Amino acid sequence: MADRWRLFKNISKAVSTAEGLAVDDMLPQSVAHHQSPPILHLYTFVPSVIVGKYQDIEAALKLDRCRARGVEYNRRSTGGGTVLMGPEIVALGLGINVDYPGLKGGLGGVFEPLAHVLSKALEEFGIQSYFQPKNDLEVAGKKIAGLSAAHETGKSLLFHTSLLVDFDVPLMTDIMNTPLTKLSDKGYNCFSQRMTTVRQEVGEDVSVKKVVDAIEASFEEEFGIVFQKEEPDEWEREVIQHCTRERYTNQAWIFSHRHPRTRMGLGRLKSRGGLLEIYLALSGGSIENVIITGDFFSTSEDINRLEKALKWTSAREESIGENLSKVWKDDMIYGLDVPTLTKAIMLAKENQVRL
């Protein structure tokens, strides 16, 4: 007989960041301490922007623009960078034990099988996606979903995903301090070369409900389980209230200072292959984001591969060179080599300023 998982499904009404995130935080607690089987939470948020647990929210967001546009902001309990959420973006929370059959062991081994589940769901719409280690789901080199996780208590973990059914690029550039927004009119073009959505891929107005239903079916198929649709019980509601009070409506949590310093820098280098323009976002000693632009010859897929090789890695020069070399192939950027690209990135690092 197939194992039973619980499903909390709420797509009839977009929820506040406090409500959605507090329910998600409860999921691994219930698995660890309340004898619950794995719980999947599928829902959508009101227009909002959510930073990673260890991000500097004041550096990541233009808070005045968020307030002016009625966009909620909050801080989640899993890692990674800023995500824009809203009624056209599927939010997924999963509470599960790290050694559950089907998950690959090790610290990051949850991402690939869960990305596979999402990928199978997207196949229902004719979208061919694949896992881009370590944390993204991509379609032809463009990100369509981001994954993050936190080891919460005992063996249980919380897994988060945002899957783009549609996306408001102008809103993102208005409220977020990303390197992309520094590119002014190039911003839209840069973004559209790096991300895609279900509607963009399918070319029609696919409903969020259809995507959520496909994800639900894909979990049942891939894990060989059946869902029982439920609501949180009394014990779980108390945990949700506690998380809401202590975290998601608590200014000390939202504006937490437990994060590395955030800085951004621009590096320009004239090279044999053309002008290189590097936009770098640093989080402490690590690269949070890097954008490689300029008037050189390359493909957006190759540029994405290079950028991804550097995201969330050390910003030390030797590390940058090593990570670029791992994915580098001849003429990836025509007329350019790894040392020159590394030099341009180091120029951006030298020019870093605190936001």
Place this chain on the structure above:
Amino acid sequence: MADIKGYNMPDELYYHEEHSWARVDGTKVTVGMTDFFQREAGDIVFVDLPDEEDEVSQGEVCGKIQSRKWIGNLVAPVSGEIVELNEDLEDDTSLINTDPYGGGWIIVIEASNLEADLGNLIHGDAVADFVEQEIKKAEEEKAKGDG
């Protein structure tokens, strides 16, 4: 220095099953994360350190470690008071990757129940069995995932 299946696990250290290590110097215990952990985790991008003077119990989560988008636990291998934090990690968390048993140390604990706590940790000949089991577990789980 012991090489166990390609992982560096120094002989003189004591290990917690959640992959923190303990180096004993009198009643002071320096704590970090193992080579096995850092290779599984990949690039460490942030360490959420506890505060000095915090009291911790053996097995308690006393810090968080972020690698890319994953947040994992720093588990105290012994009970006691935290007396020192590695402030170099504020600017360069990659020390945990490049020098896990040296510059990548994380905290120092003034141990309150050292002898009993050390008896609960993995040490000496048991370290090889522990690493081999961890490798086997990871391989089995990977095989399940592929199946």
